[in-house]
Amino acid sequence: MRYLVPVLAAVATLTAASRPIAQTPAAAGQPASLHAKQVKRLLIKNAMVIPGTATPAYGPVDLLAEDGLIARIGNSATERWPAADATIDATGKYVMPGIINTHMHWHEERVGPLPLQYERNLYLASGVTTAREVGGDFEKTKQWRADSDAHRIVSPRIVLYPMLANLLAKDEPFNRTRDEYRALVRRAKERGADGLKLIGPMDRDQVAATLDEAKKQRLPTTVHIAVGEATARDFVDLGVNCIEHFYGVADASLDGIQDFPPEMNYSNEIHRFGRAGELYIQHNFDHAKLSKLLDDMVAKGVAWSPTMSTYEAARDLVKAQNLPWYRDYLHPSVEEYYKPSMTRHGTFWIGWTATQEARWRQNYRVWMDALREFGLKGGTITIGDDAGYLYGSLYGFGVIRELELHEEAGFHPLEVLRHANADGAKVIGMEDKLGRVRHGLIADLLVVNGNPLENLRLLNPYGTDLMSYNGQVVNNYSAIVKPGDPNAKTVHGGGIEWTIKDGIPYHVPTLMNEVKQMVTAARAQRGRTTSQQ
């Protein structure tokens, strides 16, 4: 990680008052002179600070980022700080650490090409300053990791956790022998991986060999547990560091196996996802087994990255097909990918039934309770969106929805933000570098229009509807607003104003305006292609 940033920007000041509340972030998109500029000293004035550790907000205070690090927190006027090269006025705003997305993938195409900058912008606009890619094109992501660290691209910081298959040469055979698993782990280390993501049905001996080699190579591991011989019980016993999604945790809590009907075909996405939604509501689900597993996860320091937002369409398909931000921000290549099909991963919607949704909803309730129990026991939980596969799961938007679902699972908003900040940093091994607003740590900071502890949806890059009273945004429980008062109105506001990574400020309305332009251009292009056919 490099922190040396040249001074490029002239002194600039932006005031909070310059942005009317009743606009979406995109509509407010005046090009901001500070956007993506590297400055030596960036001053954030008059901010309420959310530390990122589930301790209460405090302030207002000033913060100074110098050479990409948090250099001062206090009062810039009375403490005679060095002169800043640029200032962000955070009056009335909240500042929190950047979000660590522990489960994502870079997609250069879905059904049709997808500009990488589309995904990068959406993640930054959703407050993601660090993105752990858990499977992708190894060499490309490695290059983007370097480009992001050197600030050659506008992108979150990248943490590279390849799947072992990403390390195979073209046409190289992989027969899943223990020696092959070990060799691929060593290859990952030699080629510069930060960690490993295991996936697919694995037998216990394969897991043992892989995790043993990963420990020897000092590579941290996370796993998407498929329905295989090894469940979370095996992965936890054998020393995995993190579990993605929910599958293996539930499998390990059954007395016996899941009651699959005779026609079950694991190659069929409808069968696979339909039955996965019944996992936690199996008649042989044993809560004592679950609790013991969660205890062991806590004792061994195994984290959980549940990616609850990924599967939401399974419990409410019509909502997921009609989200209001699709109008301006859904790229047609993603839109096409989402459509029901028998071939694409996660598009299992053909004939999706009310019963399947009901079972998924029941499944979520038990899953959320398990997650809450894990948190209460002291388990480490992170935020990941795994977007770009299932309806509704759109890059960045999925991260903010994930926060909302953690609140629904029973966590206090301060705890939810700790999942996104300090806990995420711990899981990627960077807890001494980022994830908190603290002197000396990397200046990855979000300047939020409003208080996300009051409403996590304020972080949504589309913004959200708020109550205004005489032109001021107020809490909708406010006692000053009487029933029938015509001065109470709905306004659209919120959103993150600035996402700051390594001390470099990115203006979210500008990022979202660019996304809208990419979408508009791609739709026009697709329209031309279709009309030529």
Ligand SMILES: [Zn+2]
């Ligand atoms: Zn994934």
